[in-house]
Amino acid sequence: MAAEDAFTEHRPLLFTVAYEMLGSAADAEDVLQESYLRWREVDPAGVGHARAYLVRVVTRQALNHLRAAKSRREEYVGSWLPEPIRTAPEVGDDVVLAESVSMAMMLVLETLNPTERAVFVLHDVFGYTHGEIAAAVGKAEVTVRQIAHRARGHVHARRRRFEPDSAATGKIVERFMRSAADGDMQALMDLLAPDVVVISDGGGKVTAARRPVVGRDDVARFVLGVYRTSATTARIEPARYNGMPAARFLTGGALDWLVAFEIRDGRITGLYGMRNPDKLDRADVVRPLDRGALG
Template sequence: MAEDAFTEQRPLLFTIAYEMLGSAADAEDVLQESYLRWSAVDPATVGHPRAYLVRVVTRQALNHLRAVKARREEYVGAWLPEPIRTAPDVGEDVVLAESVSMAMMLVLETLNPNERAVFVLHDVFGYTHGEIAASIGRTEVAVRQIAHRARQHVHARRRRFEPDSDAAREVVQSFLRAAASGEVQALMDLLAPDVVQISDGGGKVVAARRPITGRADVAHFVLGVLRTATTATTRVEHTAYNGMPAARFVNDGVLDWLVAFEIDGGRITGLYGIRNPDKLHSADAVRPLDRGGRQTWKP
């Protein structure tokens, strides 16, 4: 049945769409549109359903990506990807964890739509240049050129980080304990010298409009947010988002603030704080991700 084939490939299709769009909501829209197209086709005429569905989702995601470009240029303050709650096993797949990390998703935002599609399909999911050419309507030679250009761009801007793990979560827990005690020096000791804090409020809640850099400034910013955005009844939950250790701040049963932590060498190198309620409304469900069993480069 068409529905069974689509359901079987859904984790892979969602992962591709999300990495191309940086939005779980937009990825779900793409999957809905793709399913409608798939349901209109006789499955018996499709030799390789997964390859067919990947092509459909890629094309729909490219259309979406071009449509949202202007919307993101008008976004109020810093833009961060819509966070997705990830299962612990995502951290065991280094390529997958890095590809959905906040830092990598921000790098992917700087690529044009074709470059992003080619990089995601080839370097993350392991599709050949010929397979990608059939998906985006370009020649194989053109895809090779796009892949080379996109890879150079990404490698020049990528940040090292450690996927979610027990060790990484211990660093986060130490940071939150220091923050709760108000110890500035203890906070700074857990931060890398070039640490970056990015907040996304979307103009709907109070959030820093620009990235904050440096140990002292980030430490004081975090303490300020904790004073103004939390109460004695605020519940802090430890989990993983985008393959990174994260903390959820829940006020009166409502998720108010989500912070994903980028860690390298036992120090926090990046804090990604999402407060835009539009990006938090679906942040509770764990998203199953899948690379389809392909072998790719080792980061």
């Protein structure tokens, strides 16, 4: 019972670590299950710091999954997006946490190799020291420092400035949805940044754009086309996913697709549309996330 209680206490943190390393809630849950089975074989009384120990176990299991998933990602049909997770409003209060699970950041993390991703996530998001990370990834501390420096430079060169979900961003999404429903091209364009991008993930199982749509004109036309062909019969609900404002499209009461909005300086800079039914199956669950102080 002591082992189960300790694991349950730290579960939100462990899920957050696994999800940020894997970009998949399903894989993160698998990692937690495997980690729990290993934890049950350990005497908690003999572990000096249960939380740090559990994060090490989860990190190692997530690294194994990342390496195994590489070939699956290379064979993926169309654009790949991380599995969206429904987040509670309070996630937006922690800007570092909200940014770290945002679609844009998760896509940047996909460009790192598994060890770089683990090191960056543990150090820059969760605050682990290089020595603690070295124990988790099985590398020398000096090597971890080099990896951290390289990964941070890579991420900072590609990251987009993040603006978490708020009342203001929610109003922008409302105006966007209303303009799309009205077929108002100019109103849509006024809400879009010049370099706005749409990325759609159908996983090869449903209709979705297989390449990103870039630029205000093309995105506005794309959105109006989608609305004319499929959105007019859907019920639309506001929501929060990955710390971002989002819209859920339900057809016949079932979630058909969802869109998360990236907003900066009052303009929409990114729309991330998820249609892959395998990823939508788990999209109704609100995931408790935790970036808790580690030490």
